[in-house]
Amino acid sequence: MPIAPPPLSQDLLEWYDRHARTLPWRVPPQARAAGIMPDPYRVWLSEIMLQQTTVATVKSYFARFVNRWPGVTDLAEAPEAEVLGAWAGLGYYARARNLHACARTVATEHGGAFPTTAATLRALPGIGEYTSAAIAAIAFDEPAAVVDGNVERVVSRLFAIETPLPAGKKEIRIRTGELTPDLRPGDFAQAMMDLGATICTPTRPGCILCPIRPHCRAAAEGRPEVFPVKKPKAEVPSRRGAAFVAIRPGDGAVWLRKRATTGMLGGMSEPPSSNWNARSDGELGTTAAPFPAGWQACGTVLHGFTHFKLALDVYRADIEHDPPGAGWWSPPEAWDGEALPTLMRKVLAAAAPATR
DNA sequence: CATACGTGGGG
DNA sequence: TCCCCAAGTAT
Numbered sequence: 001m002p003i004a005p006p007p008l009s010q011d012l013l014e015w016y017d018r019h020a021r022t023l024p025w026r027v028p029p030q031a032r033a034a035g036i037m038p039d040p041y042r043v044w045l046s047e048i049m050l051q052q053t054t055v056a057t058v059k060s061y062f063a064r065f066v067n068r069w070p071g072v073t074d075l076a077e078a079p080e081a082e083v084l085g086a087w088a089g090l091g092y093y094a095r096a097r098n099l100h101a102c103a104r105t106v107a108t109e110h111g112g113a114f115p116t117t118a119a120t121l122r123a124l125p126g127i128g129e130y131t132s133a134a135i136a137a138i139a140f141d142e143p144a145a146v147v148d149g150n151v152e153r154v155v156s157r158l159f160a161i162e163t164p165l166p167a168g169k170k171e172i173r174i175r176t177g178e179l180t181p182d183l184r185p186g187d188f189a190q191a192m193m194d195l196g197a198t199i200c201t202p203t204r205p206g207c208i209l210c211p212i213r214p215h216c217r218a219a220a221e222g223r224p225e226v227f228p229v230k231k232p233k234a235e236v237p238s239r240r241g242a243a244f245v246a247i248r249p250g251d252g253a254v255w256l257r258k259r260a261t262t263g264m265l266g267g268m269s270e271p272p273s274s275n276w277n278a279r280s281d282g283e284l285g286t287t288a289a290p291f292p293a294g295w296q297a298c299g300t301v302l303h304g305f306t307h308f309k310l311a312l313d314v315y316r317a318d319i320e321h322d323p324p325g326a327g328w329w330s331p332p333e334a335w336d337g338e339a340l341p342t343l344m345r346k347v348l349a350a351a352a353p354a355t356r
Numbered sequence: 357c358a359t360a361c362g363t364g365g366g367g
Numbered sequence: 368t369c370c371c372c373a374a375g376t377a378t
Contacts, residue, residue: 091362
């Protein structure tokens, strides 16, 4: 009587028991086995931060957030401007606005406790298909299909899925659901992601070290790197604009204003800047200045976004009186706490290098 | 289904 | 320098 080989999930979980990454928001498998479950607030916060963002980048932000706002109610009570200020530099700022809105919803409509199922989590702002499944699995051990970029890669290789992403995602989700065990689904989800992050990597995957290689069709065919097949991406256009840094001579404070709530860098702070237009027209010059002053050119900041490249001409001027329009003076020692995106920090560095 | 939406690190 | 990509979501 032949003995059935272990299922994929068992092989993976045994590997995870020995090789799980140690992460600030994670309860290790041995502790989970002893009945310790993670704080849903920390799971949620980490998942939002990790959307399209590397673990290395997230760690310091996560530490600052949980130190400053230990629970979801603390975060809900914070002014949005403070949350945006703490998020500055992480990118995708809609995440921060949704994070705050979600905290307030949990505090006011759920009594300060996160919903416990993927379906109910899915209704909260900033929580989509992936994040709802991840929180449900990791914080509440619901056997939900958790499909992030790592899992897309692992599963597309396991089954040698030829359908290019994003169309192939449907089949990947179905396959992931079939692989997900009823026992330890939270560890299984984290194990899949750890495997994708450390062994089943985009280039040069370490198939020799892979605990589920015997289950993998792409490895058997000797072509793991061709998966996942992806649709070619469009080329990114260029845009150009101008930023105007008004400086108060006395203390070196700069004049900032708040950007529109929606759109690029929504809700974040900036020195007044023009619209960013298609780059055919060359330098805008001071015609786009928000008010007349002795504007002096001080270089061009280049910044790459996901869907376009930006060249931002920077001008500076010493201003004694308050400029027209809404805004505030921000001295250099206050810049750390301002909701300044990285682009705008580059602008300030170009305009006021002496104060940095 | 396609597009908008940041940033930093690695090859 | 440039391209890819990293625990995606909203519209």
